[in-house]
């Protein structure tokens with residue numbers, strides 16, 4: 690069972706303290722990709738007692754529930770808000786904006802099995818470039 694706060698899913702027993710709510714509000718309002726430090730610094734303005742350990746824990750809970758996803762291929766730990774349906778991200782290298790795309794360039798599971806004898810379970814793919822406003 691999960692509880693939901695502003696579209697972010699958390700385990701049911703998670704206590705919604707004011708610090709955690711400040712974190713969730715910050716993540717819900719964040720426009721593109723972010724690091725844990727980005728979120729910590731912004732949320733601390735709403736909730737000065739907030740600790741960095743709570744920030745890491747909360748982002749990790751959201752990652753486990755699929756509400757945020759680690760961006761594949763990023764060296765530093767960069768995350769993005771995310772939904773449960775299969776999709777990929779168009780990530781702008783200039784401004785950090787992230788747009789979802791339902792375009793999935795991978796061949797079907799059956800096709801991959803046929804070609805490589807490989808049983809596909811999941812894949813991660815982000816598409817990097819420049820967004821409409823930065824191109």
Ligand SMILES: [Zn+2]
Nearest residue numbers: 770771772789
């Ligand atoms: Zn997503």
Ligand SMILES: [Zn+2]
Nearest residue numbers: 781784820823
């Ligand atoms: Zn951009």
Ligand SMILES: [Zn+2]
Nearest residue numbers: 776793794795
């Ligand atoms: Zn895909």
